[in-house]
Amino acid sequence: MSLSKLIELFSEPGLVDGDGLASRLEELSLLEVVLTQLCGGGEGHCAHSLPNRSDTCGYLSSGGQPESARNVEQRCQGGCFHVEVQVESRKVVAMAAVDSFYLLYREIARSCNCYMEALALVGAWYTARKSITVVCDFYSLIRLHFIPRLGSRADLIKQYGRWAIVSGATEGIGKAYAEELASRGLNVILMSQDEEKLQNVAKDLADTYRVETDVIVADFSRGREIYDPIQEALKDRDVGILVNNVGVSYPYPQYFTQVSEDKLWDIINVNIAAASLMVHMVLPGMVERKKGAIVTISSGSCCKPTPQLAAFSASKAYLDHFSRALQYEYASKGIFVQSLIPFCVATSTTAPRSFLHRCSWLVPSPRVYAHHAVSTLGISKRTTGYWSHSIQFLFAQYMPEWLWVWGANILNRSLRKEALSCKA
DSSP states (O other), X not given: OOHHHHHHHTTOGGGGSTTHHHHHHGGGGHHHHHHHHHHTSOOEEEEEEOTTOSOEEEEEOTTSOEEOOSEEEEEOTTSOEEEEEEEETTEEEEEEEEOOHHHHHHHHHHHTHHHHHHHHHHHHXXXXXXXXXXXXXXXXXXXXHTXXXXXXXXXXXXXXXXXXXXXXXXXXXXXXXXXXXXXXXXXXXXXXXXXXXXXXXXXXXXXXXXXXXXXXXOOGGGGGGGHHHHHHXXXXXXXXXXXXOOOOXXXXXXXXXXXXHHHHHHIIIIIIIHHHHHHHHHHHHHHHHTOEEEEEEOOXXXXXXXXXXXXXXXXXXXXXXXXXHHHHXXXXXXXXXXXXXXOOOOOTTSOXXXXXXXOOSSSOOHHHHHHHHXXXXXXXXXXXXXXXXXXXXXXXXXXXXXXXXXXXXXXXXHHHHHHHHHHO
């Protein structure tokens, strides 16, 4: 008979009902046998007193002395086991005090069982919640990047208006985005600091897509003085879409103290001030017409702190939060505000000899990226614009910050080393 069976035997409610108690107590003599087998020998003694009875049953210890008491005890010679059976107020209690770690663990686990069940419920709820979130994220990826491509393209002119402004439109994502808008029939106003490149891009768009184009030469790094001429040039235009693409970055990844003061001012004036003031300029007309779209191009480096790109990644985080806040403010007025968060795109700003400069399914060309990004306009308020970038973004969201920082340090050191070797 096992110890757990004995404890169960003397703990059953039926034990205290009538003569059943006496018959069960007769089996107590088995206790010494079991305990002796468990502990390898030793002394034991047993005594029972029945409630409301004068008679007692005695059990001789191995020393031959009878005992009569309310407690029944069995002690092993090594002191490893103690069992007490007590009959009191028609109640039998079985207790075990064990020096064995395994048996002690079982007793503690049994007493903590309710807490373990509560923790299991919390764990199940957390796992279910995370699983649902991941499933929803992947469904959103399919709904955003694949399903729209199966149907007809949205009529952006009807949704937002005939004219679009694209800043930083002479190369890279800005130029490709302007081409994609022109291919959908929108007239485009191109903005950049290089007038010759602006004229060439404007002519190509007009000849290829038969749309109207205009150019505004603007060096956003000069600060406040440039915005009055821009506003004057736009006063008669009903701008339906504003694409804040213009931006500057480091020549290569650098520690903050290695970045020049002029470069820091450029990042502030071009990355932060330009988008803010251009929105401030065109948004009143959109609100008046009760339609319009604002697209602000941020960067994947804004997901988490990115060492060796400190000022740049912080400026892109500003653009992301700025766009999301505007969406909450003006969605009810018919304005769609989108934060676009691309990861690596093969543009002229990437290191020419690095894998980031070669087009692949992870690193699309500006034209491929813009084609996908424009198809998300009006559907997603915050997106990477490209399907593989959305997968990267999901991993970045669930990635611990220390792992992101570790990977960013390795990548940026490699890019800096490559850039310095090219200069040498």
